[in-house]
Amino acid sequence: MNKIKNTDHFYLIDGSGYIFRAYYALPPLSRKSDGMPTGAVSGFCSMLFKLLEDSKSNENKHKPTHFAVIFDSARKNFRNEIYSDYKANRSDAPDDLIPQFEFIRKSVKAFNLPSIELINYEADDLIATYVEQILKEGAKATIVSSDKDLMQLYKKNIRIYDPMKNKFISNEDVNNKFGVNPDKVVDVQALAGDSSDNVPGVPGIGVKTAAELINQYGNLENLLKNADKIKQNKRRETLIQNKDKAIVSKKLVTLKKDVPVINKISEFELKEIDKNKLYNFLREMEFNRLLSSVISTYGEIEFSSKTKAFDKEEKNHKISNKNYELIEKEEDIDKWLNEAEERGEIAVDTETSSLDPHQAKLVGISFSTKIGKACYIPIGHTEGKNLEEKKVIKKIKPVLEDKSIKKIGQNIKFDYIIFYHKGINMNAMEDTMLMSYVLDAGKNRHNMDVLSEIHLDHKTIAFKDIVGTGKKQINFNEVKIDIAKDYAAEDADITFRLYKIFSKNIKL
The missing domain is CATH 3.30.420.10 (Ribonuclease H-like superfamily/Ribonuclease H)
Structure with a gap:
C-alpha cells in the first residue's frame, strides 16, 4: 500500500446515518423472488453511488484518494458503562429493517469500498480516531454526515458535508447551532444534554445558556470550578447540585480519538469499481433501475x-x-x-x-x-x-x-x-x-x-x-x-x- 501523502484526501462516510435516512426517506420495497425487504438497501446503494460519483466529478476540486464507509457495530457500547441509560430512550430498529443491515454492509463491499466497524464503539468514534491519524500524516479529510455530534471535529483540513442539507458545514454553522466554536461544542453539549441520545446534561440549562457560560468561563471544568461565583442563584445552585451529571455528560458527548482500530487508513485507498462484483450484487438484489444507471456510468463488463x-x-x-x-x-x-x-x-x-x-x-x-x-x-x-x-x-x-x-x-x-x-x-x-x-x-x-x-x-x-x-x-x-x-x-x-x-x- 502506498504511503500517505499530504495531498491525499480521505472521505469518511457515516454509514449508519445513511441507513436510517434511506429507510425513512423511501417507500417500502421488497425483492420479488423471495419477498425480502430491500427498501433501505436500495436507497443506501443509490445514495452511495451518487456520493461516490459526485466526489469523483470534475466539478469537485477535492477529489477523494481514499474512501471508507463506517458503521455502528451495535446499540450498546462503552458509553453504556459510563451511563447505563445512554440511548435507552431509543426504540428497537423496525422489524423490516433488521434483515437489511447485512446486505447494506455487503453493498459497500460490492462498490469495492471498505466497510468499517468495531465492537464497543460508535461510528463517530472511529471517524474521530481516523481524523486524528489522517491529520498526523498531514493529509485532509471530508466527513460525510448529518450528525451534529461530529461538528466537534471541524477544524483546518477537515471538512464536514451534510448530505441532508446538501451543503458543507462552516464555522458559522457550528456557531449558529451551539453558540461556540467547534472546540467548545462538547462543553455546551455537556451542559445542555441531548434528548435524542438520552444524555442528561444539567436540568434547566439549554444550548443558549450553556453557550453563554462556556464563552464566559472557557470550558466546562473552569465553569464548574467557579460555579460559586455565578450571580444568578438558581443557575448557581443547579450547576453545583448537578456537577456530576455535567461531568458524565461531557464523557458521553466527547468522541474518542484513540480507538484501537483494526483497519489502517492506508487500506482506504480508493480502488477501481469491480464491475463483476457490483453488477452481480445489484442483480441479486433485483435493483434493475440502479443497475442500468451503474452500467451507463461504468460500462459493460469486458x-x-x-x-x-x-x-x-x-x-x-x-x-x-x-x-x-x-x-x-x-x-x-x-x-x-x-x-x-x-x-x-x-x-x-x-x-x-x-x-x-x-x-x-x-x-x-x-x-x-x-x-x-x-x-x-x-x-x-x-x-x-x-x-x-x-x-x-x-x-x-x-x-x-x-x-x-x-x-x-x-x-x-x-x-x-x-x-x-x-x-x-x-x-x-x-x-x-x-x-x-x-x-x-x-x-x-x-x-x-x-x-x-x-x-x-x-x-x-x-x-x-x-x-x-x-x-x-x-x-x-x-x-x-x-x-x-x-x-x-x-x-x-x-x-x-x-x-x-x-x-x-x-x-x-
Whole structure:
C-alpha cells in the first residue's frame, strides 16, 4: 500500500446515518423472488453511488484518494458503562429493517469500498480516531454526515458535508447551532444534554445558556470550578447540585480519538469499481433501475477471452433452416423429448391464433435442444397435415412438467398460460426476455427480433412477412405448414442460442 501523502484526501462516510435516512426517506420495497425487504438497501446503494460519483466529478476540486464507509457495530457500547441509560430512550430498529443491515454492509463491499466497524464503539468514534491519524500524516479529510455530534471535529483540513442539507458545514454553522466554536461544542453539549441520545446534561440549562457560560468561563471544568461565583442563584445552585451529571455528560458527548482500530487508513485507498462484483450484487438484489444507471456510468463488463470466444462462436454459428425438422408423426417427437432429458434443457415456443393467451387456440409447438437444431409440431393449421392435439399434449406433458428439465422461452409466461389451459403445469423455466432485461435493463428493447440482431447478428423472419399486413393479413393457422415450420423453429433455435449467451454472462 502506498504511503500517505499530504495531498491525499480521505472521505469518511457515516454509514449508519445513511441507513436510517434511506429507510425513512423511501417507500417500502421488497425483492420479488423471495419477498425480502430491500427498501433501505436500495436507497443506501443509490445514495452511495451518487456520493461516490459526485466526489469523483470534475466539478469537485477535492477529489477523494481514499474512501471508507463506517458503521455502528451495535446499540450498546462503552458509553453504556459510563451511563447505563445512554440511548435507552431509543426504540428497537423496525422489524423490516433488521434483515437489511447485512446486505447494506455487503453493498459497500460490492462498490469495492471498505466497510468499517468495531465492537464497543460508535461510528463517530472511529471517524474521530481516523481524523486524528489522517491529520498526523498531514493529509485532509471530508466527513460525510448529518450528525451534529461530529461538528466537534471541524477544524483546518477537515471538512464536514451534510448530505441532508446538501451543503458543507462552516464555522458559522457550528456557531449558529451551539453558540461556540467547534472546540467548545462538547462543553455546551455537556451542559445542555441531548434528548435524542438520552444524555442528561444539567436540568434547566439549554444550548443558549450553556453557550453563554462556556464563552464566559472557557470550558466546562473552569465553569464548574467557579460555579460559586455565578450571580444568578438558581443557575448557581443547579450547576453545583448537578456537577456530576455535567461531568458524565461531557464523557458521553466527547468522541474518542484513540480507538484501537483494526483497519489502517492506508487500506482506504480508493480502488477501481469491480464491475463483476457490483453488477452481480445489484442483480441479486433485483435493483434493475440502479443497475442500468451503474452500467451507463461504468460500462459493460469486458468479458474474458474465453467468454468472448464463446460469444463469437455463437454469432458465427450460422443460422439456417437446414436442420429444422417438421414433425409429421407423433413418434418423431420422442427423439426431441429424449434429448431434452439427456441435456436437461429444451427451448419451447408456441404458435397461436391470438396474442391473448387466455383466448388463443394452439396452432403449433416448436422445440430446440441444440444450437442450430429445432423442430415444429403442427397442430391447428387449416391446411396440411396436423398432428392430433390431445395426443401431442399427452406426449410432451411429462417433460414440460419435469422439474429436472429446464424449459427456456422468450416471454415464456405466454407459453406457460397456453399450456396451462391444455392441462400442463410447466415449471423450471428460464425467460430470455427477462435475462436480457437483467443484463441490459434500459439499453435496448428486449423482443426477440432486437435481441437476435444485437447478440447473433441475425435478422429473423418477420411475422408480417408470413401473415401479411392490413386487409390481406391472415391468421397464423392459415399459414402453410412448411413456411410456419421455418418461422417457428427459428424462434426456438434463436431462443436457445440467446439463453446460452445470457446464462454465461449472468454467471460472470
